[in-house]
Amino acid sequence: MKEIFVDLDKCVGCLTCTLACAAEHSNSKDIVGAMLEKVRSRIAVESVGGKPVPLMCRHCEEPACVDACMTGAMQKDKVTGIVTNEGHEQKCVGCWMCIMACPYGVITPVEGETRLALKCDRCGGKEVPACVASCPQGALIYDEAKVVAELRRHNAAQLAMSKAV
Numbered sequence: 001m002k003e004i005f006v007d008l009d010k011c012v013g014c015l016t017c018t019l020a021c022a023a024e025h026s027n028s029k030d031i032v033g034a035m036l037e038k039v040r041s042r043i044a045v046e047s048v049g050g051k052p053v054p055l056m057c058r059h060c061e062e063p064a065c066v067d068a069c070m071t072g073a074m075q076k077d078k079v080t081g082i083v084t085n086e087g088h089e090q091k092c093v094g095c096w097m098c099i100m101a102c103p104y105g106v107i108t109p110v111e112g113e114t115r116l117a118l119k120c121d122r123c124g125g126k127e128v129p130a131c132v133a134s135c136p137q138g139a140l141i142y143d144e145a146k147v148v149a150e151l152r153r154h155n156a157a158q159l160a161m162s163k164a165v
C-alpha cells in the first residue's frame with residue numbers, strides 16, 4: 001500500500017496541489033471548469049507560523065472516521081487501503097460524525113442539495129494522485145508505506161537534532 005509523504009522543507013505554499021485536486025474531481029477535469037463547477041479541494045494548505053503545511057487524509061490503518069460513520073458509507077478498501085464515503089451502496093447523510101472523529105481535521109462538511117463529508121479519495125486509485133503529480137516543488141511523495149515510514153523517521157530525527165542544538 002502506498003502513502004503520501006509531505007516534505008515540509010520543499011513546500012512553498014503555491015496551492016497548485018489544491019487546484020489540481022479540484023480539477024481532478026470536476027466534470028471538466030480542468031482548473032477553470034472546476035472553478036465554474038465550484039468544486040472544492042480535498043487537500044488544504046494551512047499556514048503555521050508563516051510556513052505552509054499541506055494537509056490531507058492519511059487513510060489511517062484503523063480509521064476513526066470509519067468507526068464513527070453511522071450509515072456505513074465511510075469504508076476502508078481492504079486491497080487499496082483507500083478510505084472513502086463515496087461509491088458505496090451506503091450513502092453519506094451528512095451527520096458529520098466522521099468530521100468530529102478524525103484527529104487530523106481533514107474532512108470538510110459540504111452542504112448543498114445533499115450533504116457530503118468531503119475528503120481525499122486518493123483520486124479513486126489513480127496511479128499517482130493529482131496533488132502529487134502537480135506539485136512543482138516535489139514536496140509530495142507517493143511511495144510504499146515502508147519508504148514513507150523511513151522518510152518520516154528521517155524527518156523526526158532531524159527535528160530532534162534541531163531541538164537539541
Ligand code: SF4
Nearest residue numbers: 011012014015017135
Ligand atoms: S503544490 Fe507542492 S509546493 Fe505547492 S502548496 Fe502544494 S505541496 Fe506545497
Ligand code: SF4
Nearest residue numbers: 057058060063065102
Ligand atoms: S479522514 Fe481522518 S480518520 Fe479518516 S482515514 Fe483520513 S485521516 Fe484517518
